[in-house]
Amino acid sequence: MTEQDFIPKAYPKRLNNGNVTWSSPSNIALVKYWGKKEHQIPENPSISFTLNHCKTLTTLSYTKKEHSDSFSFDVFLNGEQKDDFKPKIETFFKRVEDYLPFLKDYHFKIETSNTFPHSSGIASSASGMSALALCLVSIEIELRDVSLSTVEKSFFNKKASFLARLGSGSACRSIEGDLIVWGTHKEIEGSSDLFGVKYPYEVHANFKNYQDTILLVDKGEKQVSSTIGHNLMHHHPFASRRFEQAHENMSKLINIFKNGDVDAFVKIVESEALTLHAMMMTSMPYFILMKPNTLEIINEIWAYRNETNSKVCFTLDAGANVHVLYPENEKDTVIEFIKTNLVAYCQNGHYISDQIGFGAQQLVSEN
Numbered sequence: 001m002t003e004q005d006f007i008p009k010a011y012p013k014r015l016n017n018g019n020v021t022w023s024s025p026s027n028i029a030l031v032k033y034w035g036k037k038e039h040q041i042p043e044n045p046s047i048s049f050t051l052n053h054c055k056t057l058t059t060l061s062y063t064k065k066e067h068s069d070s071f072s073f074d075v076f077l078n079g080e081q082k083d084d085f086k087p088k089i090e091t092f093f094k095r096v097e098d099y100l101p102f103l104k105d106y107h108f109k110i111e112t113s114n115t116f117p118h119s120s121g122i123a124s125s126a127s128g129m130s131a132l133a134l135c136l137v138s139i140e141i142e143l144r145d146v147s148l149s150t151v152e153k154s155f156f157n158k159k160a161s162f163l164a165r166l167g168s169g170s171a172c173r174s175i176e177g178d179l180i181v182w183g184t185h186k187e188i189e190g191s192s193d194l195f196g197v198k199y200p201y202e203v204h205a206n207f208k209n210y211q212d213t214i215l216l217v218d219k220g221e222k223q224v225s226s227t228i229g230h231n232l233m234h235h236h237p238f239a240s241r242r243f244e245q246a247h248e249n250m251s252k253l254i255n256i257f258k259n260g261d262v263d264a265f266v267k268i269v270e271s272e273a274l275t276l277h278a279m280m281m282t283s284m285p286y287f288i289l290m291k292p293n294t295l296e297i298i299n300e301i302w303a304y305r306n307e308t309n310s311k312v313c314f315t316l317d318a319g320a321n322v323h324v325l326y327p328e329n330e331k332d333t334v335i336e337f338i339k340t341n342l343v344a345y346c347q348n349g350h351y352i353s354d355q356i357g358f359g360a361q362q363l364v365s366e367n
């Protein structure tokens, strides 16, 4: 598919007003996306677990305007008007206008809330942008006056992911569950730089209901935005080797998912997390997003793994928080380990227990 496939023909139906609501999850990458070309095209393929509890709930209300000359919208977070969110959404609208030509015909009210605290250091851009993209594609389905056949549903998911990508790259992996690939990889059929797709091959039972406990080490604002970080991969001395390595790690994961080799999984996942942060530390300018407690937690996890037969491991986002990943059959023991050994390193003792989930859900729709 190409970008052109997402440009619609004239809409047959007229709509005056209505609303749609979607709940969309966050995701955690196993092979990381870090570095992009123009138009949010990733430099390398990535793969993520879709989360089950960390979600954004967005209601998009639309009212037909008299003049279609500019974008018009208001944004609310937990019922409170958030004008500081508007520039990011305005940029998003500009990027997607060709693919959603009705955007200037309506005034939109965007009402959003997260199941996790806004200032938790958990990026809400993946769940937030995917929820908004899903709402917009739902309105388009109404305007196109089609029902969601299997073919239409597949196109719907691709278009929602395609649009979410233009809002925030990793958001394109937040439409479906439970294992999502984004970025063309030669061994993964259907993989695309334009949108995320469900991982199409066999996944061993060892990876079903995989657990993710997010340790909130630092709830502050990120010192370096991911946009700046991605840009620092241009002219980065290790960039091209890093992009090749991501392809290699994706290939290795295909076998690991098939034969259920959790030890090999742990090695790739932890190496990917440290490589992401190594890229930050070796860019120019260089920066460090880990905090002392991030390292304390990593060392505790390694010590615990050495002492026990546990398969617990960690991964990191572009921040100081630690995602602790472990198989479902270790749920009780690892939670106990987290409570006794790791909670002390979390800001105000805060952590969030989550697990791999099944993707976004539409809740209500009125028109």
Ligand code: PMV
Pocket (backbone or CB within 6 Å): 028, 029, 031, 032, 033, 034, 046, 125, 168, 169, 170, 171, 226, 227, 230, 276, 317, 318
């Ligand atoms: O979606 P962005 O542009 O905020 O990039 C996020 C990239 C990482 O979270 C660091 C890695 C990933 O693949 O999700």
